[in-house]
Amino acid sequence: MSSEKKSADKNIVDRSRVHRNPETIRAVRTTRDRLQSDGKHGAHYDRELMAMYISSAVQGAAAMPVLVLLTAGICITFFHGQNVLTWTVAALFGYALQALLARHASRQELTAEYARRLELQFTATHALTGLGWAIFALQPCVDCTGLDFAFFKGLALLIAMAVTAMSSFTLQRLPMLVFSTPILMFYLAGSPPNSPFEISILAMLLGSLVFFIFVSGRLYNANLSMLAVQAEKDWLIAELELANSTSDEARRRAEEANLAKSRFLASMSHELRTPLNAILGFSEVMKNEVLGPLENETYREYVSDIHRSGDHLLRLINEILDLSRIEAGRYSLNEEPVSMRNIAEDCIAMVELKAKNKNITIASQFERVLPLVWADERSIRQVILNLLSNAVKFTPPKGTVTLKVGWTAGGGQYVSIKDNGPGIPEDEIPVVLSAFGQGSIAIKSAEQGTGLGLPIVQAILAEHGGEFVLKSKLREGTEATAILPRDRVLVDAPSIETPDPERNKRRSFA
Numbered sequence: 001m002s003s004e005k006k007s008a009d010k011n012i013v014d015r016s017r018v019h020r021n022p023e024t025i026r027a028v029r030t031t032r033d034r035l036q037s038d039g040k041h042g043a044h045y046d047r048e049l050m051a052m053y054i055s056s057a058v059q060g061a062a063a064m065p066v067l068v069l070l071t072a073g074i075c076i077t078f079f080h081g082q083n084v085l086t087w088t089v090a091a092l093f094g095y096a097l098q099a100l101l102a103r104h105a106s107r108q109e110l111t112a113e114y115a116r117r118l119e120l121q122f123t124a125t126h127a128l129t130g131l132g133w134a135i136f137a138l139q140p141c142v143d144c145t146g147l148d149f150a151f152f153k154g155l156a157l158l159i160a161m162a163v164t165a166m167s168s169f170t171l172q173r174l175p176m177l178v179f180s181t182p183i184l185m186f187y188l189a190g191s192p193p194n195s196p197f198e199i200s201i202l203a204m205l206l207g208s209l210v211f212f213i214f215v216s217g218r219l220y221n222a223n224l225s226m227l228a229v230q231a232e233k234d235w236l237i238a239e240l241e242l243a244n245s246t247s248d249e250a251r252r253r254a255e256e257a258n259l260a261k262s263r264f265l266a267s268m269s270h271e272l273r274t275p276l277n278a279i280l281g282f283s284e285v286m287k288n289e290v291l292g293p294l295e296n297e298t299y300r301e302y303v304s305d306i307h308r309s310g311d312h313l314l315r316l317i318n319e320i321l322d323l324s325r326i327e328a329g330r331y332s333l334n335e336e337p338v339s340m341r342n343i344a345e346d347c348i349a350m351v352e353l354k355a356k357n358k359n360i361t362i363a364s365q366f367e368r369v370l371p372l373v374w375a376d377e378r379s380i381r382q383v384i385l386n387l388l389s390n391a392v393k394f395t396p397p398k399g400t401v402t403l404k405v406g407w408t409a410g411g412g413q414y415v416s417i418k419d420n421g422p423g424i425p426e427d428e429i430p431v432v433l434s435a436f437g438q439g440s441i442a443i444k445s446a447e448q449g450t451g452l453g454l455p456i457v458q459a460i461l462a463e464h465g466g467e468f469v470l471k472s473k474l475r476e477g478t479e480a481t482a483i484l485p486r487d488r489v490l491v492d493a494p495s496i497e498t499p500d501p502e503r504n505k506r507r508s509f510a
Contacts, residue, residue, distance in 0.1 A: 045224060045227050045228075046115050046116065047111070047115045048227050049220075049223065050105075050110060050118055050119065052170050052223070053102075053122070053170040054106050054110075054118075057099065057122075057168075058102050058103055058106055061099035063163060064164075065095050067156075067159065068088060068095065075139065075152075079148075084136075087135040090128070090132035091129055091132030094126075094128035094131075094132055095129055097125050101118070105118055122171060129178070130181055130182060131178075131181065133181075133182040135185075136153065136157075137182040137183070138185045139189070154204065157183070157186065158204070158205065158208055161205075161208055161212050162212065165212035165213075168216075169219040169220050170220065177213070183206060183209060186202065187202055263324075272317050272321075273318075276310060276314050280310045280311060283310060286303045287300070287303045287304055319452040319453070319456060320452065322452075322456055326456070326460075331459070331463060333375075334376050334378065335376055336377060337372040337374060338375050338377040338380060339370070340380070340413050341366050344366070344403055344405050347381060347385045347388050348362055348388065348403065351385070351388050351389055351392050354389075355401070358395070358399075359397045360395050361400045361401070362388075362392075362400075362401045362402075362403065363403070364404075364405075365403070367406040370405060372491070373489055373490065375464055375484060376460075376463075379463070382460065384417075386456065387417045387457065387480045387482065388403065389453075390480070391418075391421070394422060395419040396421060396422075399420050400419070401417065401418070401419045402416075402419075403417050410486050411489065414484070416479060416480070416481045417480050418478070418479040418480075419477050423477050423478055424474070426473075429470055432454055454468075464484055464488060465485050466482065466484045466488070467485075468482055469481040
């Protein structure tokens, strides 16, 4: 019972086998959860944004410390700033803490809870650096003349805000809000600003802060949209991989079932032909009245019907078995030197009687020099006979079938059979070339076949490394060409004589 169930299951597509690909299933679930999260601010997007910030912080860890050191150096060299070292140490400590935190986070698994905790920690470090820039904004310059130091402090704060806005927009607007304190300290350092120049710098800083907050928000939303599109693309790719996996499994099962069918039919050759040969033999004995006359005319008609039907069934079985052996890879070629011309002449003799009965003329055109080819004589005979029989079958009375044997342009040999029958519609050519496929003309014809002749021809030629070409036009006729490659020809094609210019000159002078 279990063996029967196992055998039956071989022909069924087992969809559960798809789940053996856990990576594909996991990707589908992850992307589906990502798309179904609550809004654009889902936990998965928070992790993605935090990962982007960590990567940016690690790669640009040296940018802000360099700016701090450069600003401190200018203050000490040109403006004799007091307490500048306090600001420098506080700012460097804050940026160093950011870099260490980012480097540590880059080595950890970024879960949703860890991402939320990191956001608070990075916000705290930004507040610490903001406090450092606030100390810088309070720096006085007693020995300075004019408003040079106020301009320098405003420029330094503007650069710091720009760099922070570009590097920390994935944390929304929080890092930019910490610069409100340095701007306030800049205002208090003026006690209050008493010149249009200082007021302009303060207005520029406030406007820049608002602008950078706006830009950070736009960049944040743009990245959310980008992540949403990426998530949808990942989901589609995962679904496609899942569909491909299912399709591959179904195709593999279908190929297994088809191969099992082909092997079964190929192994049933003896079992099917033996009883048919007995039926054909006994019916032929009865039809020819070898053992005595059949007194009843109806019995004689029945015997003829039995013999004719048995012969038709044997041809059908032979074609099915031939195609099955080819599909199962059990079609072996018995190769030997053969003459394409002799085989074609034998095939013409086989169908000549049927052609005369339909008043069809068979014309033959053979190349003068045709060497032998290395091929299976029985298979090549089957190819030519199939094509010639089809041509005679579908050619109307008083029609013409032309058979040509000659050289191909590449040095091989071909057999071409052309008729002036009804032809085949162009869109039906792939149908008639498929197994059991029949065109509309064949279906309407009184002499319907099995639809296996042309597929067998294709398969036999493919076994020989050759090619089959079918050309047809409706109401103009059909031309079928069987081609054997050059390496099958035992003697090279005759070379074309190269003209001798000197010889032509001598002839012209003579």
